Amino acid sequence: MEDHRSSKFPELTRELLADLKQVFQTGEGQPFIFPATGSGGWETALVNTRSPGDRLLAVRNGHFSHLFIDCAQRHGLVVDAIDVEWGEPAPPDRIEEALKADADKAIQGVLIVHNETATGVTSDLASIRRAIDAAGHPALLYVDGVSSVCSLDFRMDEWGVDLAITGSQKGLMLPAGLGIVCASPKALAQNESAKCSRCFFDWGDMQKANATGYFPYTPALSLLFGLQESLNLLLEEGLENVFARHHRLAEGVRAAVRAWGLELCSKRRENDSDSVTAVMVPEGVSGADVVDVAFKRYNLSLGAGLARVAGKLFRIGHLGALNELMLLGALAGAEMAMRDVGIDIALGSGVAAAQDSYSRSAQPLTAAR
């Protein structure tokens, strides 16, 4: 292992930054890698581009968009929140309307969570970009891509994302410990005038050090080596194939939920997330109990409903290093746990639907090596 002060270390830094640009699908963006998490990614994106008192427009459609807004407010930013029902995607029309109403262009940025991990909803960034453009508004587009980058299609340049934020522990298949942000030239340009106080998360120090191939303070070295490996795996597989793989796995999970006769938290089929599925439990049953029983009786880690949807749903994650057999096992475990807590589920019913889906979408046998 290279030491982070060794004269060979810059090769690693340069490779990582170049590869990150590829996964963000950007030519001009500037990636930053902090020894933090996705939550630190929010912070670095905001404090390096904004000053206290700045106004932001944000959509709140789940727990993570709520926290993103909270992060902005704690740093002295004023957030106009568009609240939509949890389960809905970010609404381009309401964004357009709000921006059009902002005659003096006081709004400095629009905050969107691309994939709401709490509800299993993917917002349509292309249409949001079109809404901003239709309003002729110069606000920057801040996007939380924590559970989308490297799992779902994420086109930073094409969609005009100015701040793209992610972490190491989702699509990059690493332990948590890196907060990664990619800044458009427009976002970078705001760094100097941004007055929010910052030191650990400062881009200036990072840019200066990265330019020479180093970091301004000790980086999370082991995770950087892991990141190199992850990026190689993803780029070797090809991003399109990675996205297709996630879609295929998600389709099976959704088929299972339909077979169970349960509803998704996601209200619109076209916005169902390919990286996480949130399943509504029937009235009178607690989603938290499903999670608890799944863990204690069957060693299965499901996600719980958070905040406003606490107890109303459970979540099945399906991103990263995972295959159909693991998911089928997880679906089987969810069925057992649901039945244990009194949900009327025929054992094997969801599994069968997912099997059917996976069987149809598997590589044709003739093409298998």
Added chain:
Amino acid sequence: MEDHRSSKFPELTRELLADLKQVFQTGEGQPFIFPATGSGGWETALVNTRSPGDRLLAVRNGHFSHLFIDCAQRHGLVVDAIDVEWGEPAPPDRIEEALKADADKAIQGVLIVHNETATGVTSDLASIRRAIDAAGHPALLYVDGVSSVCSLDFRMDEWGVDLAITGSQKGLMLPAGLGIVCASPKALAQNESAKCSRCFFDWGDMQKANATGYFPYTPALSLLFGLQESLNLLLEEGLENVFARHHRLAEGVRAAVRAWGLELCSKRRENDSDSVTAVMVPEGVSGADVVDVAFKRYNLSLGAGLARVAGKLFRIGHLGALNELMLLGALAGAEMAMRDVGIDIALGSGVAAAQDSYSRSAQPLTAAR
């Protein structure tokens, strides 16, 4: 890591040998650890106790018992084989009969594969011991416990096993690379007069070196450290719990097979193996195709039918570090592969039966931590 010549190394050696005696359930047996595999275990058991021309009685009820016999023959031993249908356990009555017929006690040993990995059949060692005793015959009892020791109950002392043989890669949950044999005092006593040629597998060198805490040549050090960890895990869980866990998982698999309407290779319920299940495929279908499709389309490793049962079955292993969700995923994969090759299987049917089994046998929720 201690070096294998360090003055602290003997502590490890002594701990391993003591713990191995516990898992073989023996007070007097002497364990030997060779840098080899279970097949090497057969060889060391035979060549250290026998001379060319010695006669042995063996049951051939599957591919591994066939190979065990072959190993004996290649070392110049004369084997009287009791052939039974593959799927049958070793027959105590025929063993007793053969030994009774051996009036001049020419037979020096009886060879049994405790758990036939090729057919999923566990022979009843207690009844075999009774058969030998009933015949009043002094032959040593040689037992292949490769897929039973640490997975199924194995009582070396109680059942009068003289040579117990296993490897590292099954119940001990390690990579392959250790051939382990445990010798009763009666077996050890034959070492000096045994004339089969041997050097690598010689017990004399091993005993002399082990007595001082070392090995006669470089041991497979990394596996010895792994063995220490495995034995700690098993003894901490408690052997009875380990066996119960395997039984529980196997019950689910068998429930799935019944739900599929397929037959086990194992002919007698009381001898169904708790570590591996061999499933007969219908006439006109190849079990090899099931295995192939499972691997290529669904990343599932099933075992193929071997030798006499090639093509007629596929096998599902269920020993070692495994839980019910992984097995349910495997059953789901097997269902898809079976359907792909034309077996009339309702997707989810076997999974549902296994879920029902696991759900009933899971830790009561109230007792869950």
Added chain:
Amino acid sequence: MEDHRSSKFPELTRELLADLKQVFQTGEGQPFIFPATGSGGWETALVNTRSPGDRLLAVRNGHFSHLFIDCAQRHGLVVDAIDVEWGEPAPPDRIEEALKADADKAIQGVLIVHNETATGVTSDLASIRRAIDAAGHPALLYVDGVSSVCSLDFRMDEWGVDLAITGSQKGLMLPAGLGIVCASPKALAQNESAKCSRCFFDWGDMQKANATGYFPYTPALSLLFGLQESLNLLLEEGLENVFARHHRLAEGVRAAVRAWGLELCSKRRENDSDSVTAVMVPEGVSGADVVDVAFKRYNLSLGAGLARVAGKLFRIGHLGALNELMLLGALAGAEMAMRDVGIDIALGSGVAAAQDSYSRSAQPLTAAR
């Protein structure tokens, strides 16, 4: 591995926090673990206890104390710096004087780097505490213990440290990626009124989540498991033994430097650091060249002089998982590199002095196991 949302996770959290209190030598302190680094530790200590405009007194005696001050200033704090020559420890008399001069107690905190990694100087925290007390001043004591905690004696309670800051990658022998801070009750009490903006590094969220055994956002799970292991190793060895081991290794390095006829950057013997030694290179030679040659020709990672002492010295780290043979190899490498760049060094001279030191201080042979 437990999931960070599993119902068994709180056991880990509680064990980590309890063990951290032991290594900080505190009964009342509250540890916080952030997925960051020691630099993040500075930030969390400052922003959770201070408001913009607050005044601090700080000693600047090396590059890391300079950066600590810089961090405070970037968050809007006003720092009165006591500049001393690099190589000097923090001067208790000047601290006492400055605090006595602060009649209206405007100074809110005193910033000290316990062990200046850049110069190899350990300041005497006990005497600094006495100085603060002698001045009858209520300022909080902020201590950077990044290269001291778990390597050098660090008595949080006895020395009245209010904010103790460290990272994972030094005495805790882990990869970088954790910023750890321990707050005295007095420090905690300031949290509510502190106006510095914060979100990622906020203690309030952390305390609330930690109280239930969880974290407010995804923790760096793999490092938490590593931390558990490190803390176990350190507490099992015993902190006194850990400190003695570092002292013994450092004594050998200092003997080598004396034998080379070179000066330490550290000006006072009683403040020589037991975790890092900075060696002044003669006039006309660049310390950076020593570092460069050591790395390129001999695979040896030395530390370079930073900022004001750039080129004037090189540094040998000697903390964490290291033994005398590795250090002797490093000293030998440093000798070769020094000679390569023209320093008049007799090869083996420093090594011999270190050997003599280690040989005298090694465990008596009779006591060796």
Added chain:
Amino acid sequence: MEDHRSSKFPELTRELLADLKQVFQTGEGQPFIFPATGSGGWETALVNTRSPGDRLLAVRNGHFSHLFIDCAQRHGLVVDAIDVEWGEPAPPDRIEEALKADADKAIQGVLIVHNETATGVTSDLASIRRAIDAAGHPALLYVDGVSSVCSLDFRMDEWGVDLAITGSQKGLMLPAGLGIVCASPKALAQNESAKCSRCFFDWGDMQKANATGYFPYTPALSLLFGLQESLNLLLEEGLENVFARHHRLAEGVRAAVRAWGLELCSKRRENDSDSVTAVMVPEGVSGADVVDVAFKRYNLSLGAGLARVAGKLFRIGHLGALNELMLLGALAGAEMAMRDVGIDIALGSGVAAAQDSYSRSAQPLTAAR
């Protein structure tokens, strides 16, 4: 990880066998990989090519050649041993003489240990081949290359080696657990008529299985993956560079021994081993004490004198993944231990000589990356 029965496994097998041919420097040789050790390599080489009663000529110049002979004898082979003083290489003239005296070509093979690990002596295989050829003798050449293959130049084809034997834990830098043998076509041709009994170590089964890409019984899978990685590393570095690296490290160790005023066990400079150095201790001192003190006081693992040279020497291994700093540390440790047991050694003296050697032979600074 591929399963050892998976349909992708044959790719690995084929790559390993092809790469092994490269490191043995053979075009026609057939490599075999057994889950065993180098001692198992001896056995498989002998039992697959010989019949009980066959005569062999062997040189005994150290403990490992003694054990190689012992292995042959235990399998019923008759060995004419050429005993030379330990420290001497195999004498080509005496081999030639013995073969010439064997008028009826009764001698079937010549056994040589290429690099005697016990004495640090490398025999000259080219001259031994010339001796055999000069005698016009058809005997096969059996070579133990355990501590030479992948560390010292080993030209199987050019030197007419018929059986080349090695293990995984030396030049291949893996844990012990693989016994590897490479057979010339002439050696392979003897397989069928060879009557030594064998099963585990049989080539016939191995060839048949390897031809399809599989193994006749469970291989040591984890080590096979390690082997793939090791071979890649070695071939990427280039064998010539690997050998040069070992020579460079060995030169430094020998310079140290000269500086200590001690003798090597190796009697002839041109046969000093580049993978291990055996150092004679002065009369009245026990080499075993040096080894013991080095381990207990300084955590240094030296090799002890074996059998005939027990107590008379200690050994320093210098093959595999090792660099000059580690060796300098080891030399420093050896100096301390020697002085502790009463050998008159100036601390640092050997280290200085080795430093001088390494400094001269290091990559020119201008060429360093």
